[in-house]
Amino acid sequence: MQMKTPTGTVLYTIEQTIKEYRKICQKNIQKIVSDITVDQCLVLIILNEKPKIAQIEMAKLMFKDNASITRIIELMVKKNYLIREPDEFDKRKSKLIVTEKGEKTIVLLSPIFKLNRKTALDGLSMDEIELLDKLLNKIISNCKI
Amino acid sequence: MQMKTPTGTVLYTIEQTIKEYRKICQKNIQKIVSDITVDQCLVLIILNEKPKIAQIEMAKLMFKDNASITRIIELMVKKNYLIREPDEFDKRKSKLIVTEKGEKTIVLLSPIFKLNRKTALDGLSMDEIELLDKLLNKIISNCKI
DNA sequence: AAAATTTGTTTGATATATCAAATAAATAAT
DNA sequence: ATTATTTATTTGATATATCAAACAAATTTT
Numbered sequence: 001m002q003m004k005t006p007t008g009t010v011l012y013t014i015e016q017t018i019k020e021y022r023k024i025c026q027k028n029i030q031k032i033v034s035d036i037t038v039d040q041c042l043v044l045i046i047l048n049e050k051p052k053i054a055q056i057e058m059a060k061l062m063f064k065d066n067a068s069i070t071r072i073i074e075l076m077v078k079k080n081y082l083i084r085e086p087d088e089f090d091k092r093k094s095k096l097i098v099t100e101k102g103e104k105t106i107v108l109l110s111p112i113f114k115l116n117r118k119t120a121l122d123g124l125s126m127d128e129i130e131l132l133d134k135l136l137n138k139i140i141s142n143c144k145i
Numbered sequence: 146m147q148m149k150t151p152t153g154t155v156l157y158t159i160e161q162t163i164k165e166y167r168k169i170c171q172k173n174i175q176k177i178v179s180d181i182t183v184d185q186c187l188v189l190i191i192l193n194e195k196p197k198i199a200q201i202e203m204a205k206l207m208f209k210d211n212a213s214i215t216r217i218i219e220l221m222v223k224k225n226y227l228i229r230e231p232d233e234f235d236k237r238k239s240k241l242i243v244t245e246k247g248e249k250t251i252v253l254l255s256p257i258f259k260l261n262r263k264t265a266l267d268g269l270s271m272d273e274i275e276l277l278d279k280l281l282n283k284i285i286s287n288c289k290i
Numbered sequence: 291a292a293a294a295t296t297t298g299t300t301t302g303a304t305a306t307a308t309c310a311a312a313t314a315a316a317t318a319a320t
Numbered sequence: 321a322t323t324a325t326t327t328a329t330t331t332g333a334t335a336t337a338t339c340a341a342a343c344a345a346a347t348t349t350t
Contacts, residue, residue, distance in 0.1 A: 010278045017159055023288065039335085056299080065337060067338075069299090070301085091344080117156060119288070120284050132158075135277045138269060139166065140162050143168065145264075164337095182305070220305075236314080236315055
């Protein structure tokens with residue numbers, strides 16, 4: 001519990017952790033595919049598992065704002081990772097279809113995702129990981145009250 | 146250890162945690178001062194404790210890019226929280242002087258910062274907090290290799 | 291069915307993140 | 321002292337975050 005600087009609390013360690021993690025993720029991803037970001041990748045993976053998911057649900061899953069999702073998808077359409085088609089059942093939505101390029105990218109990058117997780121959590125026991133998760137969830141619920 | 150979704154790992158919990166924490170921070174700050182962000186606040190507090198700090202050091206402390214710091218400071222100068230003056234000893238740098246408005250803001254918001262931390266960490270024992278910090282630091286060093 | 295409300299998405303404005311390149315001053319090497 | 325290198329900061333380009341407002345389609349209420 002060092003408190004010398006204003007940044008000397010766990011909460012800043014949390015911030016630091018996620019930033020370092022995102023850095024290696026992006027680095028490892030770009031060794032394989034150069035024009036995609038971590039978040040865009042995650043969109044692909046989520047769509048692959050839940051093809052009919054609404055943007056609003058995707059936003060919740062990714063802890064992002066709806067507006068962010070709209071723009072991320074926009075860029076992915078521009079880069080030909082996704083195609084938009086009108087949803088027949090609900091005209092407010094659009095179907096998000098993963099293109100060939102998108103599919104190939106998922107295949108290429110899925111192992112990288114696993115590697116990233118493994119790298120980050122190396123040396124942590126299952127118990128420690130569970131405890132970490134528990135403590136973080138406690139903080140989350142504290143913040144939500 | 147739920148793994149149903151692609152976001153079902155501790156690493157996403159970490160991301161979620163910091164986002165929720167930032168949300169209550171911003172919310173509580175804006176109850177008192179309406180035109181300042183969490184990061185801008187942190188700049189004030191850091192400058193208050195280390196008035197002669199270089200931007201590059203500030204960037205490290207805040208886990209941010211130098212460019213981000215430049216722009217955050219720019220906005221703070223515009224909003225009259227800071228003044229820039231050329232540094233006599235090193236002309237590449239500028240002295241960052243906290244204005245009256247800045248000083249007042251620090252006084253107003255310091256208790257909020259403490260409250261935010263207390264709120265977030267409520268119910269966690271010292272041991273748990275230390276363990277959390279230790280585990281996170283392990284992840285950080287894993288990512289840096 | 292028409293009006294009111296809710297829901298899913300988009301758009302605008304502003305703040306920040308990130309990388310690379312540009313600057314300019316400070317320091318080291320020759 | 322001149323050149324070369326390093327250091328601190330800035331700028332440009334692009335991606336994302338966040339809030340509020342706009343919008344249109346879906347749903348509920350009356």
